[in-house]
Amino acid sequence: MADQQKMRRQPMPVLPPRERVHSFAEVARGYDESEAVLEAARCLNCKNAPCVKKCPVSIDIPRFIQKISQGDPEGAYSVITEQSSLPAVCGRVCPQESQCESVCTRGIKGDSIAIGRLERYAADYHRKSGNANPSAPQKNNHRIAVIGSGPSGLSCAGELARRGYEVTVFEALHQAGGVLVYGIPEFRLPKNIVKSEIAALESLGVTFRTNTIIGKTYTVDELFDEEGFEAIFIGSGAGLPRFSGIPGESLCGVYSANEFLTRTNLMKAYLPDSSTPIRPARKVAVIGGGNVAMDAARVAKRLGAKDVTIVYRRSEEELPARREEYENAMEEGVHFQFLTAPIQILSDVKGFARGMLCEKMTLGEPDVSGRRRPIPVPDSDFIVDTDCVIVAIGTSPNPLITSTTDGIITNQKGGIETDENGMTSRPGVFAGGDAVTGAATVILAMSAGKKAAAAIDRYIQNKKEA
Amino acid sequence: MYRIIKKEILNPATTSMWIDAPAVAKKAQPGQFIILRVDEDGERIPLTIADTNPDEGSVRIIFQAVGATTLKLSQKQEGDFIQDFAGPLGNATFTNGLKKVAVIGGGVGCAIAYPVAKKLHRMGCEVHFVAGFRNRDAVILQEDCEKISDRYILCTDDGSAGKKGVVTDALKELLDSGERYDEVFAVGPLIMMKFVCDLTRIYRQKTVVSMNPIMIDGTGMCGGCRLTVGNAICFACVDGPDFDGHLVDFDEMMKRNGVYRDWERHAYDETCNLFKGAANHG
Numbered sequence: 001m002a003d004q005q006k007m008r009r010q011p012m013p014v015l016p017p018r019e020r021v022h023s024f025a026e027v028a029r030g031y032d033e034s035e036a037v038l039e040a041a042r043c044l045n046c047k048n049a050p051c052v053k054k055c056p057v058s059i060d061i062p063r064f065i066q067k068i069s070q071g072d073p074e075g076a077y078s079v080i081t082e083q084s085s086l087p088a089v090c091g092r093v094c095p096q097e098s099q100c101e102s103v104c105t106r107g108i109k110g111d112s113i114a115i116g117r118l119e120r121y122a123a124d125y126h127r128k129s130g131n132a133n134p135s136a137p138q139k140n141n142h143r144i145a146v147i148g149s150g151p152s153g154l155s156c157a158g159e160l161a162r163r164g165y166e167v168t169v170f171e172a173l174h175q176a177g178g179v180l181v182y183g184i185p186e187f188r189l190p191k192n193i194v195k196s197e198i199a200a201l202e203s204l205g206v207t208f209r210t211n212t213i214i215g216k217t218y219t220v221d222e223l224f225d226e227e228g229f230e231a232i233f234i235g236s237g238a239g240l241p242r243f244s245g246i247p248g249e250s251l252c253g254v255y256s257a258n259e260f261l262t263r264t265n266l267m268k269a270y271l272p273d274s275s276t277p278i279r280p281a282r283k284v285a286v287i288g289g290g291n292v293a294m295d296a297a298r299v300a301k302r303l304g305a306k307d308v309t310i311v312y313r314r315s316e317e318e319l320p321a322r323r324e325e326y327e328n329a330m331e332e333g334v335h336f337q338f339l340t341a342p343i344q345i346l347s348d349v350k351g352f353a354r355g356m357l358c359e360k361m362t363l364g365e366p367d368v369s370g371r372r373r374p375i376p377v378p379d380s381d382f383i384v385d386t387d388c389v390i391v392a393i394g395t396s397p398n399p400l401i402t403s404t405t406d407g408i409i410t411n412q413k414g415g416i417e418t419d420e421n422g423m424t425s426r427p428g429v430f431a432g433g434d435a436v437t438g439a440a441t442v443i444l445a446m447s448a449g450k451k452a453a454a455a456i457d458r459y460i461q462n463k464k465e466a
Numbered sequence: 467m468y469r470i471i472k473k474e475i476l477n478p479a480t481t482s483m484w485i486d487a488p489a490v491a492k493k494a495q496p497g498q499f500i501i502l503r504v505d506e507d508g509e510r511i512p513l514t515i516a517d518t519n520p521d522e523g524s525v526r527i528i529f530q531a532v533g534a535t536t537l538k539l540s541q542k543q544e545g546d547f548i549q550d551f552a553g554p555l556g557n558a559t560f561t562n563g564l565k566k567v568a569v570i571g572g573g574v575g576c577a578i579a580y581p582v583a584k585k586l587h588r589m590g591c592e593v594h595f596v597a598g599f600r601n602r603d604a605v606i607l608q609e610d611c612e613k614i615s616d617r618y619i620l621c622t623d624d625g626s627a628g629k630k631g632v633v634t635d636a637l638k639e640l641l642d643s644g645e646r647y648d649e650v651f652a653v654g655p656l657i658m659m660k661f662v663c664d665l666t667r668i669y670r671q672k673t674v675v676s677m678n679p680i681m682i683d684g685t686g687m688c689g690g691c692r693l694t695v696g697n698a699i700c701f702a703c704v705d706g707p708d709f710d711g712h713l714v715d716f717d718e719m720m721k722r723n724g725v726y727r728d729w730e731r732h733a734y735d736e737t738c739n740l741f742k743g744a745a746n747h748g
Contacts, residue, residue: 172685173552174503174510174550174552182687210550210552211551212489212552213552213685216553216554216555217490217493217552217554218489239685240686240687240689241689243689243692243699250692250693250699250715251721252722252724252725253725255689256688256690258687258688259688262688266682267510267682274507275509275535275733276509276510277726279725279726279729350721351717351718351721351722352721398686398687399704400685400686400704
């Protein structure tokens with residue numbers, strides 16, 4: 001490969017925007033073998049490996065990339081699964097550009113290595129090859145309960161199962177996967193991939209119990225006293241959708257992003273024979289600027305809306321969404337109204353949304369979040385034409401568990417307080433992911449689940465010795 | 467999968483089922499609900515728990531076949547299985563310290579009112595039960611409710627059973643005769659609960675209503691079940707399902723519950739045709 005070529009990364013093959021706005025098929029198609037090998041060959045295999053230090057779950061990145069360049073993707077998969085329980089998921093939804101890839105030595109003078117795409121390639125290779133998943137190790141006869149089957153719970157469960165623990169994961173919904181199945185759309189993360197990652201955990205010996213709501217069906221105390229678990233990990237996520245409090249948020253045709261995405265992703269409202277409907281909308285307005293807002297807008301487009309507009313009160317520069325998701329949305333024809341805040345959702349005579357009154361904003365001094373505070377521009381009201389409004393301004397932790405369990409201290413926002421090991425104020429009860437931090441990323445939740453697993457292991461070993 | 471232990475047709479439109487769900491049966495309190503899916507790819511629907519038998523590990527649900535899902539469920543037989551059955555969800559109906567309560571049930575709402583009335587009766591509370599139905603054929607749980615009520619007043623719209631009239635007529639008579647209650651508990655169609663609240667507001671009788679909005683997860687995640695209570699947005703699944711009826715915005719709730727009405731009608735007809743087709747060919 002010429003040096004000049006080595007500066008540039010292999011482009012990701014994607015479905016063209018025109019095709020994908022009518023389809024829930026995965027947008028990014030993934031590298032083929034020759035693309036993957038060419039990309040892997042760009043890796044400098046740095047001794048100090050800055051990428052590994054930036055990976056929340058410390059994957060041995062240079063080593064797995066070497067395996068790919070040597071034509072051994074299955075070997076690469078094994079290297080990744082030493083540290084990660086969900087490689088096919090992370091290869092797709094991790095914000096690599098602000099983690100491993102942000103410190104890649106190649107990135108100093110050219111493009112950083114496409115680490116995420118290579119991770120995905122190895123994981124997809126393993127899945128398609130039909131090679132057996134790693135099987136369950138010798139059991140150590142210690143039982144651990146994991147509450148919630150989202151990224152933190154799956155990661156914690158996988159890590160513990162590899163150490164020989166008997167792990168049961170409790171899930172409130174009818175299907176395991178948490179936000180990976182109800183939140184992230186099919187075209188970004190196909191659900192059969194989540195299913196096969198869960199199947200891999202099952203072959204490691206993890207048991208999944210769906211339709212079980214901890215705090216309702218069983219309390220945390222019952223898990224200890226009656227079900228015989230020795231430690232518990234709470235990974236219940238940031239469940240409750242926030243609303244902005246403007247008039248009209250309970251009109252028909254106004255959804256939380258959670259509802260809109262759950263109807264589409266978990267309940268498959270986009271399929272013609274789905275038993276869970278979603279009302280077709282003509283013009284959709286999405287309030288918010290994060291990844292969830294991008295997901296909701298792109299879903300709305302695919303459901304057939306003529307026009308989809310994201311309304312965000314700060315400017316393009318402050319947009320919290322990943323650059324890639326923002327670009328995808330733009331390519332698919334999603335419009336952006338920056339520096340715009342909604343004041344009221346207007347109603348027709350039947351109680352359906354029929355427009356959104358907004359005002360223009362300007363940016364003032366930075367606020368506590370460090371971002372410049374939006375200030376309303378006087379007399380700048382205008383109406384956004386819409387018959388469907390999706391509120392995507394974040395979530396707050398679900399109180400179902402903390403309100404039914406004594407001895408778990410929460411912070412002002414309802415997040416569970418933990419020490420540096422992920423243990424809560426109650427001995428033997430650990431927590432991680434959005435239930436602790438508030439809404440964050442899949443990989444941060446996975447990292448928290450993994451750290452807690454190590455801490456649970458130490459906790460059980462110490463108890464045995466005591 | 468959850469087995470149907472017992473099935474009873476209460477009237478042509480209303481079915482009772484006991485479902486094998488020990489964990490739910492052990493925990494459920496009057497006023498709480500479950501979420502079920504009849505089959506793979508089915509929709510999730512909430513149903514309020516009508517009764518439990520913790521020893522047997524079973525939970526009773528009573529429902530009308532009004533939509534595609536409840537129609538499919540009504541076609542299931544004893545020994546059949548349903549895909550998912552999760553709960554108990556929501557908060558139990560508050561009963562502490564109540565000495566005298568008027569329980570108002572409208573139609574299949576009586577199935578939800580019954581366990582609450584039973585609990586009140588067992589704790590020594592005086593229960594006046596007003597049950598309203600369209601006509602004689604629609605009456606359910608008459609004997610059960612009579613047993614646990616100090617007064618049981620049956621009314622039908624056409625007078626074919628009990629008094630002729632609606633529940634608010636009967637409740638107004640009670641109030642006019644001087645009866646006063648620690649609380650009025652009303653459950654039934656939204657329009658009925660709205661009129662009960664309009665009436666009890668005049669008589670300054672505290673009124674609690676049990677709401678049953680469209681729901682998906684039932685654990686607070688989707689926010690689809692939200693309603694306006696006072697000036698606040700509440701989620702029926704985690705803040706309710708019981709609310710102070712004098713603060714509930716019923717008009718908004720009626721609109722929200724109607725969002726998918728055309729769609730539901732269509733899905734119901736399709737499912738009907740499916741069953742008819744199966745009957746003709748089977």
